[in-house]
Amino acid sequence: MSHAKPNPANPFSILVRDLVHRPGESRDAELTIIVPEKMGEGMVAVPEGATLNADMRYESLHDGILVSAEVDTVAVGECSRCLKSITVPVEVDIQELFAYSSDEAFEYEVHDDHVDLEPLIRDAVVLSLPFQPVCEEDCPGLHPTTGEELAKNLDYDFETSTDPRWSALNGFEASTDNRDRGISAGADEN
Numbered sequence: 601m602s603h604a605k606p607n608p609a610n611p612f613s614i615l616v617r618d619l620v621h622r623p624g625e626s627r628d629a630e631l632t633i634i635v636p637e638k639m640g641e642g643m644v645a646v647p648e649g650a651t652l653n654a655d656m657r658y659e660s661l662h663d664g665i666l667v668s669a670e671v672d673t674v675a676v677g678e679c680s681r682c683l684k685s686i687t688v689p690v691e692v693d694i695q696e697l698f699a700y701s702s703d704e705a706f707e708y709e710v711h712d713d714h715v716d717l718e719p720l721i722r723d724a725v726v727l728s729l730p731f732q733p734v735c736e737e738d739c740p741g742l743h744p745t746t747g748e749e750l751a752k753n754l755d756y757d758f759e760t761s762t763d764p765r766w767s768a769l770n771g772f773e774a775s776t777d778n779r780d781r782g783i784s785a786g787a788d789e790n
């Protein structure tokens with residue numbers, strides 16, 4: 601597929617004709633986009649239909665248009681510990697040159713007096729999304745065996761704590777020999 605034709609349906613495609621080959625000129629603009637396609641594949645992602653705001657600055661340089669952006673949107677998904685639904689604010693700063701040259705040295709190019717911000721913004725947003733999002737910094741997560749949500753004040757320690765139902769068994773194991781263990785361990789389970 602040719603990437604040369606600006607797509608009028610692409611809200612990320614911005615006309616910069618007023619700046620092309622006019623080094624020294626610059627323009628600020630606010631951009632509001634209804635995200636047309638989900639950004640991210642992890643536990644949180646910016647969903648289709650989310651509002652994305654960007655404070656844009658376009659600067660004309662000799663070899664292209666320098667695009668700076670402060671992007672602001674929200675991702676939704678699940679807490680990686682307790683699986684509760686969460687929203688995660690996303691704020692990323694971007695700066696990239698859109699070159700006039702189609703030289704491979706430049707990742708982004710000006711096409712037909714347009715810059716397509718979609719790959720630039722998408723990559724920056726996706727990279728900023730947390731791999732292990734949490735509803736709160738101290739979310740205690742779910743109980744490792746029962747799957748129930750743990751109370752925050754319980755201060756559960758996953759490394760050393762033992763299910764109270766098993767603690768009696770631990771003492772039992774320490775004080776008995778191997779022949780008796782199978783019977784007692786099975787009896788404690790429900």
Ligand SMILES: [Zn+2]
Nearest residue numbers: 679682735739
């Ligand atoms: Zn949580």
